[in-house]
Amino acid sequence: MSEKTTGKSAAGKKEMFKPLSRRSFLKAGALGSLLIGGTSAAMLPLRKFKNDTSLETFFQQHYERLTPGRMERILKRIENEVKERHGIEARVKDPKPIPDVQFAYALNISRCVGCRRCVHACVEENNQSRDPEIQYIRVLEMPDGTFDVEKSNHDYAPDTVPTEGKYYMPVQCQQCENPPCVKACPVGATWKDDDGIVVIDYDWCIGCRYCEAACPYWARRFNFAEPKIPKEQINPEMAYLGNRIRPKGTMEKCTFCLGRVRNGLLPKCSEACPAGARQFGNLLDPDSVIRHILREKRVYVFKEEVGTRPKFYYWFDK
Amino acid sequence: MEKIENGEVHKEAISGSLSNYGLFLLRAVRLSFRGHIAFYSWMIFLTILSFFGLRAYCNQFVEGLITTGMTDQVSWGVYIANFTFLVGMAAAAVMLVIPAYLYKEEEMHNIVIFGELFAVAVMIMCMLFVTVDLGRPGRFWHLIPVIGRFNFPISMLSWDVVALTGYFIINAHVCGYLLYMKYLGQKPSKWLYMPFIILSIVWAVSIHTVTAFLYVGIAGRPFWNSAIVAPRFIASAFTAGPAFMIVAFQIIRSTTGYHIGDRVFQLLRQIVTISLLISLFLFGCEIFKEFYSQSLHNASARYLFFGLHGHYALVPWIWSAIAMEVAAVIILLSRFSKTPARHIWLNLACIMATVGIWIEKGPGLIIPGFLPTPLGEIVEYTPTLNETIVCVGIWSIGILLFSWMLRLAIPITSGMFHATEDR
Ligand code: SF4
Ligand code: SF4
Numbered sequence: 219m220s221e222k223t224t225g226k227s228a229a230g231k232k233e234m235f236k237p238l239s240r241r242s243f244l245k246a247g248a249l250g251s252l253l254i255g256g257t258s259a260a261m262l263p264l265r266k267f268k269n270d271t272s273l274e275t276f277f278q279q280h281y282e283r284l285t286p287g288r289m290e291r292i293l294k295r296i297e298n299e300v301k302e303r304h305g306i307e308a309r310v311k312d313p314k315p316i317p318d319v320q321f322a323y324a325l326n327i328s329r330c331v332g333c334r335r336c337v338h339a340c341v342e343e344n345n346q347s348r349d350p351e352i353q354y355i356r357v358l359e360m361p362d363g364t365f366d367v368e369k370s371n372h373d374y375a376p377d378t379v380p381t382e383g384k385y386y387m388p389v390q391c392q393q394c395e396n397p398p399c400v401k402a403c404p405v406g407a408t409w410k411d412d413d414g415i416v417v418i419d420y421d422w423c424i425g426c427r428y429c430e431a432a433c434p435y436w437a438r439r440f441n442f443a444e445p446k447i448p449k450e451q452i453n454p455e456m457a458y459l460g461n462r463i464r465p466k467g468t469m470e471k472c473t474f475c476l477g478r479v480r481n482g483l484l485p486k487c488s489e490a491c492p493a494g495a496r497q498f499g500n501l502l503d504p505d506s507v508i509r510h511i512l513r514e515k516r517v518y519v520f521k522e523e524v525g526t527r528p529k530f531y532y533w534f535d536k
Numbered sequence: 537m538e539k540i541e542n543g544e545v546h547k548e549a550i551s552g553s554l555s556n557y558g559l560f561l562l563r564a565v566r567l568s569f570r571g572h573i574a575f576y577s578w579m580i581f582l583t584i585l586s587f588f589g590l591r592a593y594c595n596q597f598v599e600g601l602i603t604t605g606m607t608d609q610v611s612w613g614v615y616i617a618n619f620t621f622l623v624g625m626a627a628a629a630v631m632l633v634i635p636a637y638l639y640k641e642e643e644m645h646n647i648v649i650f651g652e653l654f655a656v657a658v659m660i661m662c663m664l665f666v667t668v669d670l671g672r673p674g675r676f677w678h679l680i681p682v683i684g685r686f687n688f689p690i691s692m693l694s695w696d697v698v699a700l701t702g703y704f705i706i707n708a709h710v711c712g713y714l715l716y717m718k719y720l721g722q723k724p725s726k727w728l729y730m731p732f733i734i735l736s737i738v739w740a741v742s743i744h745t746v747t748a749f750l751y752v753g754i755a756g757r758p759f760w761n762s763a764i765v766a767p768r769f770i771a772s773a774f775t776a777g778p779a780f781m782i783v784a785f786q787i788i789r790s791t792t793g794y795h796i797g798d799r800v801f802q803l804l805r806q807i808v809t810i811s812l813l814i815s816l817f818l819f820g821c822e823i824f825k826e827f828y829s830q831s832l833h834n835a836s837a838r839y840l841f842f843g844l845h846g847h848y849a850l851v852p853w854i855w856s857a858i859a860m861e862v863a864a865v866i867i868l869l870s871r872f873s874k875t876p877a878r879h880i881w882l883n884l885a886c887i888m889a890t891v892g893i894w895i896e897k898g899p900g901l902i903i904p905g906f907l908p909t910p911l912g913e914i915v916e917y918t919p920t921l922n923e924t925i926v927c928v929g930i931w932s933i934g935i936l937l938f939s940w941m942l943r944l945a946i947p948i949t950s951g952m953f954h955a956t957e958d959r
Contacts, residue, residue: 249569256583260590267598271674280678280685350602356911367912368835389911398755404693405678406685422685424678425601425671427611428693434756436910440611440671443602466600467671521910524755 268444270299270465280406281419281459289458292421296462304449304463312458313480315413320501321474322414322529323485324511325388329495329535332357332379332386339490340390343475344461345453347445354439354472355390355487390487391416391437391472392520392528399429399438408469414501414529415476417459418469425467434524438471474498501529556955560719564944567953571943574791582936589929592922593668601671603922610906610917612669614927617898619665621776622658622934623747624769624897626703628777629655630740631807637733643797647785649949652711652736653941654781659704661934668926692746692753699743706736711941715948720955744769751905759836760905764822769897771815776893778804778811779864779886786879794946805882809868812889816861819896839914840904847907849916854900860892 278284278292293310300308337355346352358370362383370387380386397416400408407423410416430438444466456462457477464470475485479498483489488496499506508531511517517533571579596603606613632651636644667673678684679697688694710732717724748769751760782804789796826837838844843851864885867873872881908914919927947953 245569252580252583256587257590260587261594263591263594263598276674283685352608358911366832367910368832368908370912372911372913401690402693402754404687404691404697405675406687407678422675422678423672424675426666426669426693427671428691428750430608430611431906432754432756434910436608436913439608441600442604442606442671443600465672469671521756526756 270444275421278421280422293458296456296458300452300454300456300463304447304452306449306452306454308452308454308456308462310456310458310462311477313460313477315411315415316480317412318502320414320529321393321479322499322501322508322531323393323474323488324497324508324515324517324531324533326493326495326497327385327387327532327534329493330357330386330388330491331493331495332359332374332376332381332384333492334376335490335492336388336487336496339486340472342451343453343478343486344472345445345447345456345463346439346470347441347443347447347464348451349446350443352439352441352445352470354437354470355388356436357386357388359384360387387532389435389437389520390530391433391474392435392526392530393474395527395529396525398432398434398524398526402428402432404428411459411476413480415474415479416471417473417476418471419459420462420464420468420470423468425469427469429469434521434526435528438469441466441468441470556720557716560716560955563953567947568940568943575943579936579939582932582939585932586929586936589926589932592925592929595922596668596926597673603920605917605919605923607915607917609909609913609915610903612902612906613917614899614919614923615665615669617902618927618930619662619669620747620769620902621894621898622662622665623700624744624773624893625777625780626655626658626662627740627744627770628773628781629707630737631774631778631804632781633733633737633740635803637730638737641799641803643799644803646794646949647796647800649711649714649945650785650788650942651781652707653945654784654938655707655740656704656711657934657938657941659700659707660937661930662700663704664930664933665927668930692750695746696743696750699739699746703736703739703743706732706739710736711945715945718951719948719953741770744773751901754905756910757836757905758833760901762822762825764818764825765901768815768818768822771811771818772893772897774811775808775815776890778807779889782808782879782886783883786883788942788946792942792946794950801879801882805868805873808886808889809865812861812865812868815893816865819858835908836904839907840900844908845914847914847916849918850900850903853895857892857895857900860888861896864889864892 272295275295279288284292289312293312296310297308300306300310334355334357337353337357340346340354341348341352344354346354356372358367358372359374359379359381360367360370362385374381393410393414393416395410395414397410400410400416403423404426405422405424408416408418408429425440427440430440441464445464447463452463453461455477457473460473460475460477475483475487479485484498485496488498497507497511499508501508503509511533512531515533515535517531519528519531592603604613604615629651632644632648635641636648667676670676679686679694681688686694686697688698710729713729714724745766748766751757752762752765754760782801785796785800785804788794823837823841826834835844839847840850840854867881867885867888873885903917907916944953
């Protein structure tokens with residue numbers, strides 16, 4: 219960058235249109251090929267790119283702005299995609315919240331034996347990726363006499379459970395009444411539905427993972443790669459905001475199996491528990507099992523101090 | 537410029553100024569490709585590094601973020617760490633703007649534009665770092681109000697988007713306007729830039745505060761959920777930014793012969809020294825709070841400084857950061873760094889301060905925020921090679937942009953590249 223060259227460049231308009239010298243022509247050629255060659259070499263990995271987004275999907279609007287007709291087409295599109303990619307006939311629905319229902323969970327810590335059946339039942343029901351492995355429920359093995367999760371063991375061997383001197387505390391999305399994950403999302407891709415279930419529109423999430431950082435229960439999971447599930451293990455009953463196979467690069471989490479519970483079934487984890495530790499029901503129904511537990515038992519919520527107001531209760535009955 | 541005699545030629549004047557502007561662009565492009573062999577080698581070197589970065593990003597784009605070292609446990613890594621650090625660097629441009637425009641420091645006027653250009657280049661790096669961190673970059677438009685669904689003002693991330701975009705536009709406008717007027721040889725109208733300069737000062741503080749609030753707003757992560765993070769961010773930014781500029785200005789001075797007075801270095805050295813002292817003080821307050829009370833909430837700090845349950849990944853990093861910052865402050869306070877003739881000590885101190893702060897508020901802030909996880913697990917994070925190359929690529933793009941901006945700005949400000957009279 220010398221004065222010499224810059225000084226010359228002030229020579230005005232005429233200079234702009236004088237023919238290129240042989241030297242600068244060669245120079246331009248060399249630079250041009252560096253740029254073109256470099257760019258194409260750099261973009262080489264894109265050959266392996268599998269596009270998972272049609273133009274229509276790309277412009278698909280936020281869930282709340284979709285008309286019923288549009289939703290119909292989207293559900294069809296997802297069915298077709300599952301068929302194309304996995305060779306499975308799926309039935310994709312969009313079950314809506316039932317009026318006057320607030321779902322809640324209650325887990326009996328005294329009963330839980332730490333067998334992790336709920337973890338695996340959940341994976342099968344909700345079409346989580348097997349590779350890389352995604353699980354919504356984490357069971358903590360805790361030493362008796364403490365609530366400090368830092369003392370927990372996440373990798374205990376399940377065939378020796380329950381171990382003397384330990385208790386087991388499964389953790390999953392607490393469907394917070396005041397969910398920090400929802401506040402965090404910059405695009406409103408996650409929200410609390412009318413029945414209290416916090417859902418994610420997998421077609422709207424941009425994958426920034428701010429919600430994952432914001433969740434105090436480590437309940438959210440991100441698809442770092444294209445989810446892989448063996449064909450014969452895919453659950454063909456799918457829900458748009460629930461257990462349909464997620465696209466790469468988006469967030470997911472427990473939805474209380476919304477495709478089941480909005481149709482009167484229990485969440486899969488509750489059904490799978492051999493110890494009967496997992497109770498589920500409608501908070502607004504005075505006769506529900508949940509209301510019974512809240513009335514009769516000494517329940518607590520996990521990390522009450524962060525102000526999330528979970529709808530997932532723990533209790534001891536010994 | 538066309539002479540405007542009366543209203544009738546007004547249209548002509550507009551088309552005239554448009555063609556002037558076109559000519560300016562054309563000439564700027566030509567000027568960009570002129571220079572010494574050293575300039576060429578530098579630019580080609582950076583271009584090649586950028587290509588490596590692009591290639592690594594293409595890998596990530598195809599495979600997903602699995603190509604990074606991030607996990608569900610540590611869901612943000614070096615991308616966001618670099619982003620956080622760079623927001624501070626961009627904000628630090630005000631440390632040139634304030635003395636130049638508010639205190640009317642003569643010598644600062646020569647270089648303030650470089651600081652603003654630096655902010656523009658750094659903002660672009662920030663945006664790139666956020667973009668490469670997204671799982672679905674193609675859905676970027678979801679952030680655009682009206683056509684997308686911008687969760688403003690609830691989400692702190694949406695505040696950050698507004699703050700950063702605004703800062704980018706303000707600085708780009710000020711730089712572009714002042715440089716173009718200088719090129720035309722016209723006196724810039726105060727009304728067209730002073731309000732933006734004032735705005736940029738306030739805005740600079742806000743971008744870094746909002747970026748701090750991104751972390752502070754998370755109640756579930758005690759390591760971040762601390763009021764001191766924002767002031768610490770500002771103090772450390774006002775250290776690292778001017779420190780970087782001290783080194784950069786010397787390179788500019790020696791390679792281009794552009795006049796940068798010793799007064800500039802004196803002033804910047806003072807700014808770095810004071811900011812670094814404040815920054816270390818706030819850091820000390822944080823350390824006291826974490827360790828004296830021995831609350832269970834200090835697990836992240838224990839992990840950062842001493843390691844936890846056999847995991848020590850960050851310990852050597854944070855202690856070297858502290859050592860570098862302390863050494864820098866000692867040099868800056870001693871007589872060594874004050875002799876203008878020999879800047880070796882000053883440069884050493886500046887480099888150590890910048891690197892120390894990069895560690896402290898990059899990896900030293902982001903990663904321990906995640907560990908142990910809210911469920912008490914520790915899964916250590918190490919960036920992968922691919923992830924590192926993406927970072928190197930983005931830094932190269934940023935430095936490439938800044939070098940190119942200087943290539944145009946230096947001849948313009950020194951009056952060697954200007955519109956000619958004989959059109
Ligand atoms: S547990 Fe986490 S993911 Fe679930 S609603 Fe609460 S904050 Fe959101
Ligand atoms: S990862 Fe998706 S759901 Fe979570 S905050 Fe980002 S855009 Fe929202």
